[in-house]
Amino acid sequence: MPHRGLAELSEPLAWAEPYRTKMVEAIPMTTREERKRFIAAAGYNPFRLRADQVSIDLLTDSGTAAMSDTQWSALMQGDESYAGSRSFARLQEAVAEVLGFPYVLPTHQGRAAENVLFHTLVQPGQIVPNNMHFDTTKAHVHNRRARPVNLVIPEGRDPQKPHPFKGNMDVDALEALLEKEGANVALVMLTVTCNNNGGQPVSMENIRSVSRVARRHGVPLFLDAARFAENAYFIKQREPGYRDVPLCDIVREMMGYADGCTMSAKKDGLVNIGGFVAFRDEELYRRASQFGILYEGFLTYGGLSGRDMEALAAGLREVLDEHYLAARTGQVRYLWEQLDALGIPLVTPVGGHGVYVDAGRFLPHFRHDDFPGWALSVALYEEAGVRACEIGTVLAGRNPETGEHDYPEQELLRLAIPRRVYSYRHMDVVAEGLRRVWQRREELPAYRFVYEPPVLRHFTATFAPEPIAAPASRSTHPAG
Ligand SMILES: Cc1ncc(COP(=O)(O)O)c(C=O)c1O
Known part of the structure; x- marks a missing residue:
């Protein structure tokens, strides 16, 4: 059995x-x-x-998935042009379709996306709240001489406590931090799912509330979306009202509350290397582009080859099966x-x-x-x-x-x-x-x-x- x-x-x-x-x-x-x-x-x-x-x-x-035959054949379609690669256009389309963000900068992996985003948004002495920083995220906040703060709910700190969404952020604690330090908070991040306390998901209700609070204080919200599909699946399984909602709609709703995301595509991108940072706002994308070019590569390849971007575009769609x-x-x-x-x-x-x-x-x-x-x-x-x-x-x-x-x-x-x-x-x-x-x-x-x-x-x-x-x-x- x-x-x-x-x-x-x-x-x-x-x-x-x-x-x-x-x-x-x-x-x-x-x-x-x-x-x-x-x-x-x-x-x-x-x-x-x-x-x-x-x-x-x-x-x-991370980076250890078996790729599908669809992804392996997509590799052969890779366009390795330095500028204007067809494969970049396909990645951009997949990110827009699956996540709903129109602007994307490819990076060689997730921490590079963090590097680009934090150079854009984080100044020395500022604070970055997250439900729980992954170690590279924390290290990149420190690298900007800023302070990472973990605001996961108390249940998320206790391995034994049952709770369907132990990745949730403590919204009252976020509100208090923003009241006290508002101008000094660079951005709010939510890691979905929350790797460091057990791959625990964040509920839609929590993403919505965090977004509302962050917006009220004029602070951008970014998702660390490395495992966005697994998070969406848990929302479907565990959160009232989502059982009959298609996964693609759940993902679009999750992302709809955020100003963008960082992505280590080595997880739910179903590829062995890759990442990106994605934005809703063109102006923010433009500012980040300078750092993307400086640290990763030209806008239409970032840290990736054309074939990597092809496999990733296919993986982003496949993972929602x-x-x-x-x-x-x-x-x-x-x-x-x-x-x-x-x-x-x-x-x-x-x-x-x-x-x-x-x-x-x-x-x-x-x-x-x-x-x-x-x-x-x-x-x-x-x-x-x-x-x-x-x-x-x-x-x-x-x-x-x-x-x-x-x-x-x-x-x-x-x-x-x-x-x-x-x-x-x-x-x-x-x-x-x-x-x-x-x-x-x-x-x-x-x-x-x-x-x-x-x-x-x-x-x-x-x-x-x-x-x-x-x-x-x-x-x-x-x-x-
Ligand atoms: C939640 C989360 N964010 C960011 C990263 C960093 O991604 P990468 O290893 O692709 O640099 C990881 C990697 O494990 C992760 O789990």
Whole structure:
């Protein structure tokens, strides 16, 4: 029998993925002993592993999707003209049709879109509120010498609290911030879905209210739209009044409340590289164009080749296929249900692009600076060859003013599931690997930095394991 979510569907055909395999890629098979050697040689940093040392790669859902035959054939249509590329026109049409924004600047990926937008709108000393900044967004706000503020609702800060839209922004807190600091707020952002607290969606009602408040204060609202389609699917599933609304209309309504968006197309663009920043207002687009040209490239290619733009134009339309989104969110839910049945603490409810293990509760004897999510990621790799990503203290980095760790509200391990890549059986392997780590959780070591880079440290840092010390000698910041 299929899992609970699928069993609810009356049409058996809806139990299966709405695509079949045309090409396969061999998965590297390794032994436990080899994996222990590989991760030690990588300085206990999963980002430093070679991909051929990893069997099931859940490090990220970013840029890891399998493209469709439609996208692969669109690649061949790429127009590589420097100026006025036909492929740019097709991308522009797709962005206008799917998202409703008439002006678009292609960029090489999402953080480049942030760079262009923030150079346009953010001045040193200003504030940028977001439901929860993704790490590159936060780093780019800091890069403009401005201050990122997270205003997610209290439920969104507690992994265990059930709420259908834990990505929502606290509208009263936004109102209070704008009352106090109005002129100093550069723009408001909403990340849909909210990556850092579990791929949790933002409701339409919340987007509407945030937009109303931002407009009243004359501050632009931009969506970080990396996972706009998954967010729209959750609105359809969970928000009263949207069950019978077509997904394309839900997306247009979401975007209709915003002045534009940044997009990492490596997620819901279903491509392996790409991004853009899109605008409703021509004047803002013109201002941003200067930075697009300076940092990315001419207006009609930005950081992308013509063929990249073709694949992205196709991906933006494909991602709104309801059968695809049912299969996509269904697979994530399948893994979530297996782990939940084992009693493993998870971010609840399940989010859109992965399962988030509550590492703080998995390892309640760890403190934040023992790096519980990191310890879990190393253990899961050693156990089952599965690579996952810490979303906790290591990723959060240091406060640039105090130099202290910027302790996050949650210590998580993210099992991000690439789109259209792995099967249900692969999910079984992940669940079994984590079950075995759960059984020996009291033996896991903490990790300490050997090399700590100053910016986006998680990518290149190296670590050493260290047995957990006696509670009294540990930091005063419990992670659980
Ligand atoms: C919500 C969100 N915004 C922005 C980004 C940055 O995008 P990119 O990795 O394409 O630079 C990411 C990447 O994971 C993300 O999840």
